[in-house]
Amino acid sequence: MVDDEPSIRFASAAHRQPRLLVRLLQCPQCSKPFNAPVHLPCGDTVCRACLPSARPRTHVSYPNTPDRLQSIVCPLPACGAEHAAAECCLDVTMNKLMELIELEMSKYRLPIGDTPTRLIEKLAQEDSTKVGEKEMEPELGHERVLHGGRLLATFTMAQMGELRYNSEVEYSSVQSSNLQLDEQQYEYESLDIAFLVQLQEAAGEVTNCLVCYNMMLDPTTTACGHTFCRRCLTRVMDHSNICPLCRRDLHVPASLQNKPSNRRLSSLLDLLCPEILADRLAALKTEEQPGNETLDTPLFVCTLALPTMPTFLHVFEPRYRLMMRRCMDGNKRFGMVMYNRTGAPQGNLGPTHFLEYGTMLEIVNHELLRDGRSFVEARGVGRFKIQDHGMLDGYIVGRVEKVEDVSLSEEQDAEQGETSGSHEYATRFLAANPDIPLPFGVALDSMPTQELLDFCMRFVNDMRRASAPWLSQKIVQVYGEPPANDPALFPYWFACVLPINEEEKYRLLQTTRVRERLKIVKTWIERIQNQRR
Amino acid sequence: MSLSKRIIKETQRLAEDAVPGISAVPHDDNLRYFDVTIDGPSQSPYEGGVFKAELFLPDDYPMTPPKIRFLTRIYHPNIDRLGRICLDVLKSNWSPALQIRTILLSIQALLGAPNPDDPLANDVAQAWKQDEQAAIQTAREWTEKHAKP
Numbered sequence A: 001m002v003d004d005e006p007s008i009r010f011a012s013a014a015h016r017q018p019r020l021l022v023r024l025l026q027c028p029q030c031s032k033p034f035n036a037p038v039h040l041p042c043g044d045t046v047c048r049a050c051l052p053s054a055r056p057r058t059h060v061s062y063p064n065t066p067d068r069l070q071s072i073v074c075p076l077p078a079c080g081a082e083h084a085a086a087e088c089c090l091d092v093t094m095n096k097l098m099e100l101i102e103l104e105m106s107k108y109r110l111p112i113g114d115t116p117t118r119l120i121e122k123l124a125q126e127d128s129t130k131v132g133e134k135e136m137e138p139e140l141g142h143e144r145v146l147h148g149g150r151l152l153a154t155f156t157m158a159q160m161g162e163l164r165y166n167s168e169v170e171y172s173s174v175q176s177s178n179l180q181l182d183e184q185q186y187e188y189e190s191l192d193i194a195f196l197v198q199l200q201e202a203a204g205e206v207t208n209c210l211v212c213y214n215m216m217l218d219p220t221t222t223a224c225g226h227t228f229c230r231r232c233l234t235r236v237m238d239h240s241n242i243c244p245l246c247r248r249d250l251h252v253p254a255s256l257q258n259k260p261s262n263r264r265l266s267s268l269l270d271l272l273c274p275e276i277l278a279d280r281l282a283a284l285k286t287e288e289q290p291g292n293e294t295l296d297t298p299l300f301v302c303t304l305a306l307p308t309m310p311t312f313l314h315v316f317e318p319r320y321r322l323m324m325r326r327c328m329d330g331n332k333r334f335g336m337v338m339y340n341r342t343g344a345p346q347g348n349l350g351p352t353h354f355l356e357y358g359t360m361l362e363i364v365n366h367e368l369l370r371d372g373r374s375f376v377e378a379r380g381v382g383r384f385k386i387q388d389h390g391m392l393d394g395y396i397v398g399r400v401e402k403v404e405d406v407s408l409s410e411e412q413d414a415e416q417g418e419t420s421g422s423h424e425y426a427t428r429f430l431a432a433n434p435d436i437p438l439p440f441g442v443a444l445d446s447m448p449t450q451e452l453l454d455f456c457m458r459f460v461n462d463m464r465r466a467s468a469p470w471l472s473q474k475i476v477q478v479y480g481e482p483p484a485n486d487p488a489l490f491p492y493w494f495a496c497v498l499p500i501n502e503e504e505k506y507r508l509l510q511t512t513r514v515r516e517r518l519k520i521v522k523t524w525i526e527r528i529q530n531q532r533r
Numbered sequence B: 001m002s003l004s005k006r007i008i009k010e011t012q013r014l015a016e017d018a019v020p021g022i023s024a025v026p027h028d029d030n031l032r033y034f035d036v037t038i039d040g041p042s043q044s045p046y047e048g049g050v051f052k053a054e055l056f057l058p059d060d061y062p063m064t065p066p067k068i069r070f071l072t073r074i075y076h077p078n079i080d081r082l083g084r085i086c087l088d089v090l091k092s093n094w095s096p097a098l099q100i101r102t103i104l105l106s107i108q109a110l111l112g113a114p115n116p117d118d119p120l121a122n123d124v125a126q127a128w129k130q131d132e133q134a135a136i137q138t139a140r141e142w143t144e145k146h147a148k149p
Helices: A006-016 A018-024 A092-109 A149-159 A181-206 A230-239 A263-272 A274-288 A318-329 A408-432 A440-446 A449-465 A473-479 A490-497 A502-510 A514-532 B005-016 B100-112 B122-130 B132-146
Strands: A037-039 A045-047 A070-073 A082-084 A116-122 A143-147 A168-173 A219-221 A227-229 A297-301 A310-315 A333-339 A354-368 A374-392 A395-403 B022-026 B033-039 B050-056 B067-070
Touching (some): A018 A263, A037 A092, A092 A263, A116 A149, A149 A181, A181 A263, A219 A230, A297 A318, A297 A354, A297 A374, A310 A318, A310 A354, A318 A374, A333 A502, A354 A502, A440 A514, A449 A490, A449 A514, A473 A490, A490 A502, A502 A514, B005 B022, B022 B100
Antiparallel strands (some): A037 A045, A116 A143, A116 A168, A219 A227, A297 A395, A333 A354, A354 A374, B022 B033, B033 B050, B050 B067
């Protein structure tokens, strides 16, 4: 059934889909309403009494806690897997919910008068002709006249054990003693709706996540039977691996990646409280965004990253685990900025603990370890300057402005201006002082961009011939061969491999001209050459 | 920085359904910063005293515990002269299922049950171990002197 308008969804769940709702409260094994429901690792739920007894597991030795060496064969045909006994625990939330629902049902049953509905159980195909059984007359469904509207009547039928899990129900009107049939119809519908409101309240009481205090979103149940929002549990696992409620060791991969949700609870909440969940989802979107929506770039304060070059990270801090997860769910990008070691003021930002220029990284490989740490390989996709910053769940977020090179024509104008100007100066200088070498700055400015690059490449090639350790085969494998024909990118490559301190390399992030970058690189080289002399 | 639903709900409940002997009121200009008072438990040397504390919810609360510190001077082996508190649930045993209310109750319980074997204020713990009666008397005097409203 498809609901077109949200406003009728409410009534439809109660009145038009009583069977759907009641089935969610029925054990797929015994067909009765859940009694001591146990959450199974496959995501479904059965009564504790419907669970076969545990038997020793063979060929299993790790982890070898006693309860993991016992297994329970999943009674559900769709699964059939062998579950560790340790992971089949009473579903605390579902259990409370069932208690509340039964309480509401019994309270409700008392004041309702003569409001009969005829219910005819329509057996599912596989139930009416069971394979392997003796040739018998096809079994017939039960038939009852019950009171209190369709929802309560259907639940009552399940309680009586006369409604199989897979059966459908056909409803028909029965003349009651004191109402006309059309009045009756209206009356029943309001009974259903009033009752559903009660159920919603019951659900609202017990299905709040104890981490975020909201209604559980994508409820996920631990092996100890405690349920939280998947998101909340994942975040808790960033910090520790014990259940927040009972402190039992959880032994789950911190990502919960392959852990099924609590399907019953999830479907029940979808059916009972669609509005609350929709609001919750909408709220979540804004919650996960920084408070101010323009602070849209997560900032990792750690190291120097450079455009087009790879950066390798070992992510272990809880806040950055969360940040990486969010990045992976989003556009896979985050900003990398360095620590402000000297505490120098950063432009308009003041003395922040990070530097104002950074590199936007895009995650190319994210390897999540079992304990929640991860190895991240990211590549620089551009530079930025932080305009404003704030905090989100422990990490920094910022509004950033792209830093880009000037246009090629401006670049050429600069080259022209610098080289011709200093060339004139150099001619005059050398004419006057033929024996004195040119001042360094003048020599630098007079070099055409291509010559600057050639100079740097000669140095790289010389150093490789001399087997400099920072140009070993291994390093070149990681960062690639030098971009010998790209003066714009060469400095980034060079800065990646050159073993000098990061604050010096940081100057490259602030440049807007290719020449500027190459000139910086050349000063490094000159310094190294002078030291070697 | 927006305030999480959880913090809003906790604050509401602290106001609507107050715990006797404990109060926590957020600052108007910083809803993560609370002025706290804890009444000294009866049958303890802190009885009759009202102890002021400050409580701050860090940015990643409830993943990390609240930060809390006594502002009123108190003579107690697990609370140092800066008001810092040695209590497992404020550190390694924190769980996001705990909350401001339960933490304040734990601190109140700590006042009623000093633990000189896990000291933060070494001199106080020493005194406590050497002559418990005298230490209790000192605690009582400090309560009289610093914690009377």
